[in-house]
Amino acid sequence: MARRTYDIEAIRRDFPILAREVNGHPLVYLDNAATSQRPVQVMAQITRFYRDSNANIHRGVHTLSQEATELYEGVREQVRAFINAPSAREVIFTRNTTESINFVAHAWGRKHLRAGDEVVLSEIEHHSNIVPWQLLRDERGIVLRFIPMLDDGTLDLVAARVLITERTRLLSVTQMSNALGTIVPVKELAALAHARGALVLVDGAQSVPHLPVDVQDLGIDLLAFSAHKMLGPTGVGVLWGRMAVLESMQPFLGGGDMILTVSLERSTWNDIPHRFEAGTPNIGGVVGFGAALNYLSRLGMAAVREHEIELVDYALRRLGDIPGVTLFGPPDARQRGGVVSFDLQDVHPHDLGQVLDGEGIAIRAGHHCAQPVMQRLGLTATARASFYLYNRASEVDALVRGVESATRFFEHARG
Amino acid sequence: MASPEPVLAELYREILLDHYRSPRNRGTLDGRATHRSEGANPLCGDELVLELAVETGRVTEVAFLGRGCAISQASASMMTIYLRDRTAAEALEAVWCFQQLMLSGTALPEEFGDIEALAGVAKFPVRVKCASLAWKTLEQALSSDGVATVSTDEGS
Numbered sequence: 001m002a003r004r005t006y007d008i009e010a011i012r013r014d015f016p017i018l019a020r021e022v023n024g025h026p027l028v029y030l031d032n033a034a035t036s037q038r039p040v041q042v043m044a045q046i047t048r049f050y051r052d053s054n055a056n057i058h059r060g061v062h063t064l065s066q067e068a069t070e071l072y073e074g075v076r077e078q079v080r081a082f083i084n085a086p087s088a089r090e091v092i093f094t095r096n097t098t099e100s101i102n103f104v105a106h107a108w109g110r111k112h113l114r115a116g117d118e119v120v121l122s123e124i125e126h127h128s129n130i131v132p133w134q135l136l137r138d139e140r141g142i143v144l145r146f147i148p149m150l151d152d153g154t155l156d157l158v159a160a161r162v163l164i165t166e167r168t169r170l171l172s173v174t175q176m177s178n179a180l181g182t183i184v185p186v187k188e189l190a191a192l193a194h195a196r197g198a199l200v201l202v203d204g205a206q207s208v209p210h211l212p213v214d215v216q217d218l219g220i221d222l223l224a225f226s227a228h229k230m231l232g233p234t235g236v237g238v239l240w241g242r243m244a245v246l247e248s249m250q251p252f253l254g255g256g257d258m259i260l261t262v263s264l265e266r267s268t269w270n271d272i273p274h275r276f277e278a279g280t281p282n283i284g285g286v287v288g289f290g291a292a293l294n295y296l297s298r299l300g301m302a303a304v305r306e307h308e309i310e311l312v313d314y315a316l317r318r319l320g321d322i323p324g325v326t327l328f329g330p331p332d333a334r335q336r337g338g339v340v341s342f343d344l345q346d347v348h349p350h351d352l353g354q355v356l357d358g359e360g361i362a363i364r365a366g367h368h369c370a371q372p373v374m375q376r377l378g379l380t381a382t383a384r385a386s387f388y389l390y391n392r393a394s395e396v397d398a399l400v401r402g403v404e405s406a407t408r409f410f411e412h413a414r415g
Numbered sequence: 416m417a418s419p420e421p422v423l424a425e426l427y428r429e430i431l432l433d434h435y436r437s438p439r440n441r442g443t444l445d446g447r448a449t450h451r452s453e454g455a456n457p458l459c460g461d462e463l464v465l466e467l468a469v470e471t472g473r474v475t476e477v478a479f480l481g482r483g484c485a486i487s488q489a490s491a492s493m494m495t496i497y498l499r500d501r502t503a504a505e506a507l508e509a510v511w512c513f514q515q516l517m518l519s520g521t522a523l524p525e526e527f528g529d530i531e532a533l534a535g536v537a538k539f540p541v542r543v544k545c546a547s548l549a550w551k552t553l554e555q556a557l558s559s560d561g562v563a564t565v566s567t568d569e570g571s
């Protein structure tokens with residue numbers, strides 16, 4: 001594929017927050033794995049919606065309600081196109097990835113899983129793809145198995161072949177680790193799981209914002225992701241599912257919009273996807289998400305991916321040259337997303353984060369909601385810089401200078 | 416070197432960094448402990464084990480083990496110095512004073528010595544729980560017999 005690039009300075013002008021100062025320094029925002037920034041196009045779209053078209057959806061003959069419904073449903077189609085799903089009816093709006101995964105645990109898991117059934121996860125999952133299954137285990141007596149992590153942060157695919165068996169009902173794995181950046185070969189794992197008769201749920205919270213994701217090519221059954229990590233507003237998530245799988249689920253929440261008829265004795269369910277969207281959704285947020293999807297599509301996810309590979313490759317080399325820095329995760333930038341997790345000798349990640357903040361640099365310090373990964377590495381926390389389409393090499397340089405000055409600051413104290 | 420930002424120098428006072436680099440009373444009491452408590456801030460990755468030997472109502476020995484940020488470790492180190500020869504009641508009173516310092520910047524009584532260097536932390540709300548870990552662990556150790564566990568994270 002021809003390499004495509006874009007004009008980074010033009011892009012940065014779409015993100016006014018990137019021009020602000022923090023503690024007297026230009027902001028260097030490297031916490032994109034936690035949440036991205038939003039371009040003016042998204043903010044304008046949200047404002048326009050509330051200013052011109054605001055009404056509740058699916059429940060009015062009046063013009064505004066119809067406009068609002070069209071805008072909302074239009075984004076469903078945009079999501080379909082973005083992940084190349086067969087049908088927009090397979091796209092369900094939730095609040096975030098966490099809710100999407102819990103949704104599957106409730107609506108599918110409680111209907112289909114019995115004591116002794118196995119769900120296979122991995123050791124590099126975010127807590128949101130561990131805890132819902134532990135709750136279900138405690139309630140239903142299902143068995144959880146974990147594909148181990150190797151020292152370089154990749155999954156042990158040999159072990160996966162042994163762990164995924166005829167007893168496996170569901171494989172639920174992340175496509176990209178938020179703690180280490182590892183990209184997981186989901187397509188290969190999905191084929192393995194399907195060969196054993198298991199369904200495949202993918203946590204796309206990190207992958208969908210940063211990689212081209214095609215659910216049909218991957219051959220998966222369910223995909224969860226969050227708008228706020230991909231230029232969209234907070235409070236909007238997606239659960240995509242193959243229609244046959246969605247049809248086999250029981251409702252998650254009950255209430256308005258998800259029913260056809262209600263009597264005091266019983267109710268009949270509305271069609272999918274409305275069956276799974278009880279109550280008034282985050283209409284303004286979904287409409288704003290549409291502008292985010294437009295923005296990403298215009299740039300092209302392949303170009304976003306190439307840009308991040310370049311940045312991460314540069315960051316790995318620059319940080320790796322600093323004495324006392326230990327890098328975690330796969331050494332090859334092509335095997336990881338825009339995430340660089342590292343440790344600085346004698347400086348706790350929290351202290352490093354504090355010193356960097358003093359220089360306007362925002363990174364994350366902590367366990368990144370992936371404590372099993374930390375335990376596996378024998379750590380309690382790492383420092384994590386995570387990039388997005390608007391970051392540039394000079395920001396890696398600023399990070400490197402910040403890390404070096406943190407080393408000197410704490411060393412100085414020693415001498 | 417690039418001079419540390421003034422705002423950081425206020426947080427990381429020299430004396431605090433000295434305790435971080437050369438912690439006092441680091442270790443264990445090898446079975447002489449009458450009180451032991453474990454504390455953690457899972458969110459930032461601070462961990463602490465505090466041991467006390469209390470005889471006839473007075474702290475005769477104290478030791479801590481832990482790993483974590485400069486603030487949490489220095490706070491623990493400074494606290495152990497303060498604790499020697501205090502009564503349990505005085506120690507609990509000190510916990511209260513320290514909390515006031517963190518909450519409202521209320522100055523500490525003279526006898527707290529170096530601990531005053533932690534006053535700057537009060538201006539960094541996310542770091543208050545780092546500084547407080549040792550003190551909460553102390554409170555827990557003294558208000559229960561045997562082993563106790565405390566966490567200063569409210570959820571995650």
Ligand SMILES: Cc1ncc(COP(=O)(O)O)c(C=O)c1O
Nearest residue numbers: 096097098126128178205206226
């Ligand atoms: C891999 C992964 N899964 C799940 C989540 C949870 O996303 P949310 O907080 O939007 O529900 C995150 C967010 O940090 C993530 O990185």
